[in-house]
Amino acid sequence: MKISVILAHPDTSSFNHAIASTAVETLRQAKHEVFFHDLYQENFNPLLPAGEIPRDADLPSAIENHCTEIAEADGIIIIHPNWWGQPPAILKGWVDRVIRPGVAYEFLEGDDGEGVPCGLLKVKTALVFNTSNTETLRERDVFCDPLETIWKNCIFGLCGVHNFHRKMFNIIVTSSEAQRKKWLNEVRQTVMELFPSE
Template identity: 55%
Template sequence: MGANHSISCNHAVAQVIAETLKANGHEVFWHDLHQEGFNPVMPSNELVNDNSEDPLITAHQEEIKVVDGIIIVHPNWWGQPPVILKGWVDRVLRQEIAYTFPDNDSGGGLPIGLLKAKVGIVFNTSNTPAQREDAVFSDPLQRIWKDCIFGFCGVHTFDRRMFRIVADSTALERQLCWRKQKSLSIAIFRAVSGIRAE
């Protein structure tokens, strides 16, 4: 969860998904990065040696290595995830945790994904109309999550849904959106038997 408002549409979607997966027998590791006080800024010593002295970072890394499914919920900010979630990617999905490179490769070749997760799902909220998002911006979030992050780390079953326009939405429209996301999560996670969710 990468939204900073506890009563946001993003929080509501994330809570519905987590509760639904738990009710269907899945083990869920729930993380609200703002509530946890997650620090997105990578210290210089962490950058050069891939090891973190922050126990919250290492806890996230231990979990991400064992989960069978990953669900990310965040708003669309400037065509990117919010900085706290970008920092989570930078600090948690490190080399030898989420990916590696072949022997004798200095990091310029093709990565080898290490995550055992079978599926990645991203839910976004936005105030940009779909036509403008595609025609003007080419939907950068799709490329970021599908190819630059999940694909890079070895998670090749991917789905992403966008709820828009949040600013003009009614309570009924938001409730219908939550139901759709709940149904999608159940369907995808059932397709991969016995998975746990991050």
């Protein structure tokens, strides 16, 4: 399978980077073809210029490459911290520029003239790993877990990816080395289960 792995964290010593390394290593051991992008390392420009908004826009080669990889991917893994209940801005910009009409979705005209979304991604499984310094109950009961809504419903659901999984690791700031090793084992196990060897 072709699996796209997208990492969005500026600190190369972060636990997010450890998650990404573990996920990529596990996928490669399972003989999958991996498209890995560390958005900060690549200096990905998150600003969507007006010229890229039209469906038939001429895209810069870097964006075109991202779009081609996403269109060809059988699976996707996204890794990022929970910042204010949202992905980092660089990842939001990646979504704006890459998860675009004609690549990830299109709108069909409904009976009342309203656009009806139709997913175009061939991705069968999407997996999101998040890190947070917020307790799970607070995230769910006070904030209503916005990342679950964003990724599951607003993005992957609209793009036709219904086999969605998400794991949140918290509390990062006080976690021990032993706890982090346990979490990385969870990452490895989850990736193996969702993207088994062919």
